[in-house]
Amino acid sequence: MINPELEAYVEKEIIPRYRHFDSAHSEEHVRTVIKNALELAKRYDVDENMIYAAAAYHDTGVVEGREFHHIVSGRIIRADKELLRWFTPEQIETIAQAAEDHRASSDRKPRGIYGLIIAEADRDIDPVKIIRRTVQYGFNRHPELDREGQWQRTVEHLMEKYAEGGYLKLWIPESDNAAKLAELREIIRDTEKLRELFDREYQRLRVLDFLQKNGISYEIYEHPPLFTIEEALSYWGQIPECTHCKNLFMRNHKGNRHYLISFECHKQMDIHGLEHALHQGKLSFASPERMMRCLGLRPGSVSPFGLIEDMDLSGADPKELFENGHRVKFYLDSELMKSERISFHPCDNTASVVITKADFLRFLQLWGGEYELLEVS
Ligand SMILES: [Fe+2]
Ligand SMILES: [Fe+2]
DSSP: OOOHHHHHHIIIIIGGGGGGSOGGGSHHHHHHHHHHHHHHHTTSSOOHHHHHHHHHHTTGGGGGOSTTHHHHHHHHHHHOGGGGGTSOHHHHHHHHHHHHGGGOBTTBOOSSHHHHHHHHHHOOOOHHHHHHHHHHHHHHHOTTOOHHHHHHHHHHHHHHHHSTTOSOOOSSTTSHHHHHHHHHHHHHHOHHHHHHHHHHHHHHHHHHHHHHHTTOOOEEEEOSOOOSHHHHHHHHTTSOSOEEEEEEEEEESSSSOEEEEEEETTOOOOHHHHHHHHOSSSEEEOOHHHHHHHHSOOTTOOOGGGGGGGSOOTTSOGGGOOTTSOSEEEEEEGGGGGOSEEEEOSSSTTEEEEEEHHHHHHHHHHHOOOEEEEOOO
């Protein structure tokens, strides 16, 4: 058991420091590292209070910036006189070295078992999170790259670090990380699966970035991928006072006109109903290729936020453009205009984004294409 006084001190003085750090060094991160480290510690003859302290302090050095944070964490530990209440100076030195060694790389191995445990616990090999972080990093650091450029960068980084022979080194081969790494490698080998995860992430970032840049505030709710309205309703119930929508993407018979339709999620609309309402002749569902081309998204995540893709049409086939220069025409259920808050997927069905009606109308203005209200019974 962790010494209660040590724990109280860490909770009061150390953990709160992480609240000011970036998301890779958040309070959630340090709590995960503490949990992982204590779990690993059970397999070795180590002092769990020392492991606890090393895990709790391991990223405190971020206060002076990320670059040398491991070294600064060691310095903070050596300088913290409070630790003498629970540890000898020798133990404090071991804790400091463990923190310094948590960023160990293949050419510089941790000096002892404490460092090995902290370095291993610091690795969070959750395949989906790793892919998300990789795409986010590219998106933020290399804004000049387009979707294909970001895809290339993502694949290169994942191969270099996580594929067989990559530079990531696991210090404790029997840890959970080994199993998770095997899972990640399987995804990396499956280009189609990897591309799907990449597209989700990329598309979501693009939507949120667009909203932020245009001063549109939003709430975002995370959930597992939702493919049907029935699945979705069980999650949407937690979102207060808000209208949720079904979104369809259709093409005309000739295949040169595209229509996006959004209506209140409890309503039903069949193709004949739509043909009747839209007066655009015979309609059919657009293929995944058309969804990607026109809205930049994949089946299951159709959303009006995909209209962001319909803003720069410099490379589009002129035969597909309406007179106003856009490729998509948008129909929306007039009932949505009675709701103060509306939710859509950020072109990724693992989240729902809520914005106000006023902001949604502003979004449509920014898009600039043609939309029409539809009476849906
Ligand atoms: Fe760190
Ligand atoms: Fe860390």
